[in-house]
Amino acid sequence: MSRSVFMRHLAAWALALASTLVVTHARAAEQVVSQKGKAFSVKKLKVKVGDSVKFLNEDPFSHNVFSLSAAKSFDLGSYPQGGAKSVTFDKAGSIEVECAIHPDMALTIEVEK
Ligand SMILES: [Cu+2]
Structure with a gap:
């Protein structure tokens, strides 16, 4: 194998590896849940671990918005209209999401492997 052929093989291999990494990364998705009219935009949501x-x-x-569930506990603190905060779910399980200001607000997130 000449040096230039080897380099071309190496480049192709690097490209294949890079696209694999991109695909792996693309699997982690982000979903948006809004709070509108003192309610979450959905009552139930399914996500994958890493989303x-x-x-x-x-x-x-x-x-x-907060959660006391074992699979993911968090407290996003109070924030006004237009504000947004993200939570990454790194463990499988069922998570009850609530609002500390409006006790009627509830959302269940099922995190699947
Ligand atoms: Cu609220």
């Missing part, structure tokens, strides 16, 4: 959910506040007042 993230962006919580977008579309109400003209603040929400404080």
Whole structure:
């Protein structure tokens, strides 16, 4: 194999590896759940381990999204209209998401492997 042929093979291999990495990375998705009219835009959501959910506040007042579930506990704090924060779900399980300001708000996120 000449040096230039070898280099071409190496380039093709590097490209294949790079595209594999891109595909692997692309598997982690981000979904958006908004808070509007004192409710989450969905009541149930299924995501895969590694995915993230962006919580977008579309109400003209603040929400404080949090979870005490074992599979993922978090507290996004209070933020106003237009604000958004993301949570990445790194463990499988069922997660109850609530709002500290509006007790009627509820969302269940099922994180699957
Ligand atoms: Cu709220």
